[in-house]
Amino acid sequence: MKKICVTHIFSSKRVSSFSTIRKFEVKQLMKIISGHASSLGVTNLSELLLSFSSTMICRIAFGRRYEDEGTERSRFHGLLNEIQAMASTFFISDYIPFTGWIDKLKGLHARLEQSCKELDRFYQEVIDEHMGSNRQQTQEQDMVDVLFQLKNDPSIAIDLTYDHIKGVIMDILVAGTDTTAAVSVWAMTALMKNPRVMKKVQEEIRHVGRAKDFLDEDDIQKLTYLKAVMKETLRLHLPAPLLVPRESNEECIIDGYRIPAKTIVYVNVWAIQRDPEIWKNPEEFYPERFLDSSIDFHGQDFELIPFGAGRRFCPGVPMAIVTLELVLANLLHSFDWELPQGMVKEDIDVEVFPGITQHKKNHLCLCASPRSHT
Numbered sequence: 001m002k003k004i005c006v007t008h009i010f011s012s013k014r015v016s017s018f019s020t021i022r023k024f025e026v027k028q029l030m031k032i033i034s035g036h037a038s039s040l041g042v043t044n045l046s047e048l049l050l051s052f053s054s055t056m057i058c059r060i061a062f063g064r065r066y067e068d069e070g071t072e073r074s075r076f077h078g079l080l081n082e083i084q085a086m087a088s089t090f091f092i093s094d095y096i097p098f099t100g101w102i103d104k105l106k107g108l109h110a111r112l113e114q115s116c117k118e119l120d121r122f123y124q125e126v127i128d129e130h131m132g133s134n135r136q137q138t139q140e141q142d143m144v145d146v147l148f149q150l151k152n153d154p155s156i157a158i159d160l161t162y163d164h165i166k167g168v169i170m171d172i173l174v175a176g177t178d179t180t181a182a183v184s185v186w187a188m189t190a191l192m193k194n195p196r197v198m199k200k201v202q203e204e205i206r207h208v209g210r211a212k213d214f215l216d217e218d219d220i221q222k223l224t225y226l227k228a229v230m231k232e233t234l235r236l237h238l239p240a241p242l243l244v245p246r247e248s249n250e251e252c253i254i255d256g257y258r259i260p261a262k263t264i265v266y267v268n269v270w271a272i273q274r275d276p277e278i279w280k281n282p283e284e285f286y287p288e289r290f291l292d293s294s295i296d297f298h299g300q301d302f303e304l305i306p307f308g309a310g311r312r313f314c315p316g317v318p319m320a321i322v323t324l325e326l327v328l329a330n331l332l333h334s335f336d337w338e339l340p341q342g343m344v345k346e347d348i349d350v351e352v353f354p355g356i357t358q359h360k361k362n363h364l365c366l367c368a369s370p371r372s373h374t
Contacts, residue, residue, distance in 0.1 A: 001158075001164065001167070002311070002315060004160075005168065005315045005316075006315045008146055008150060009143055009147075009168070010315050010316055010318050014146070015322060017141070018319070021056065021059045021060055022217070022322070022323055023214075023216070025055060025056040025059065026052075026214075026326055026327055027214060029048065029049075029327070029330075030214070030330060030334050032048065033048070033331075033335060034334075034370065037367075037368045037369055040367075041367075042340050042365050043365065043366055043367070044363050044364075044365050045184075045185060045188055045364045045365070045366055046181075046185050046363035047363065049184045049185055050181040052181070053176070053177050053178075053180040053181040053184070054181075056180075056323065057172065057180075058076070059142070060142060060143060060319075061142060061143045061144065061169050061173060062129075062142055062144060062169070063142035079115075079118060080173070080174075080177060082115050083115070083170075083173075084174070084356075084357070086111070087174065087356050088354065088355040094264075095264070119170065120166065123166040123170065124162075124166075126144060127144065127162055127165065127166070130144050130145060130148060143169065144169060147165045147169075172316070176319070176320070178239070178357040179320065179357055180320055181359075182239050182357050182360070183237065183320075183324055184327055184328065186233055186236075186358075186360060187230065187328050188328075188331065188337070188364060188366070189237075189350065189364055190229075190232070190233055190236065190237065191229070191332075191337075192337065192345060192348055192364075192366065193285070193348050193350075197229065197287060198332075200225060201226055201229050201332060202332050204223055204225045204226060205332050208222050212333075213334075214330060214333075214334075215329045215330055217322060217325075217326060219329070220322075220329050223329060224291065225287065225291070226325065226328065227325070230324060230325060231287070231290045231296075231297060231304070232285055232286065232289070232290065234297055234304070235274075235279075235304055236273070236274070236285060237358065238269055238270065238273060238306035239306065239357055239358060240269075240357060240358065241269060241270035242270070243266070243305075243308050244308070244312065245264050245265065245266055246264070246265040246266075246267065246312065248260070248261055248263045267305075267308075269306060272302070272303060273303070273304060273305075273306070278303045297317075298313075298317065334370065335368040335370060335371060336369050337368055339366060339367070340367055348364075
């Protein structure tokens, strides 16, 4: 399944095919912020970027914008919130297997079972929609369409089932929505706290964009400093500070300690990426450290592994990075950003909300004003 996702779902060709969707959704985001700016209102970027992220993932994965569909939107967001809540809930039986009865007494098993049933119904409806005779052939091909093609392809090594398809779209939905929104908010938070970096990256973006109203994905390839800003954001504010838990395959010795087989392993990437033995001034937001460096986040440089490494490396990185860069570039190209009246940059906190994904605890609320094209 991992190979199928890497080869067919997140290949460079497939990621490029969704560029029209990304462009449309980022433009919609810019319109909303323009409305706030024209009314001199405050923009809650935390809420707005989460909404943008979930809408875009749904367009790419399911071919639908739940934002436009009233009660369907409420149902979808309710399911998404429940997935995230259950994923971060502590089950004692994960660590002491024979204590599962405690989780049952706490009602966690019943809640999890109910959540799974609701999710299964939702995914089945998505599948039924794609199988329906009323589906227009001219519609953009989404990820479920791709999985259907693979299901009917005799050359694929495994026999794909509908349960496989449900599993893949759940992973895409959960992993893609939460993390993209969190990193976008952290990037803007870091820039607001570091005016020098904000000025420098905006100058680069606006030099490349000049009088254009919108920066395309081709433009972003020229933004060297923006890419350094993104790396520095992922170093200091990675989406999952402990990565996804691993399990040792066999017994091994590490630094004299015997680690039994089937031990749960947590990789503390937060500590690695702030280690003073690896990074100079690790607590400082300093994108310049990457300008003359070959260090990248694709799993080959173990001092920077926000997406993991090896066989467990996140397959969705190509999609995530192109989206993050497109959003951030246009937020900085189209608007000048200020703190609400009475606030200074020292008032911006970097507290983290508990959970698997590292969200900013308090919402980032800023005032946007359209940039002058003169």
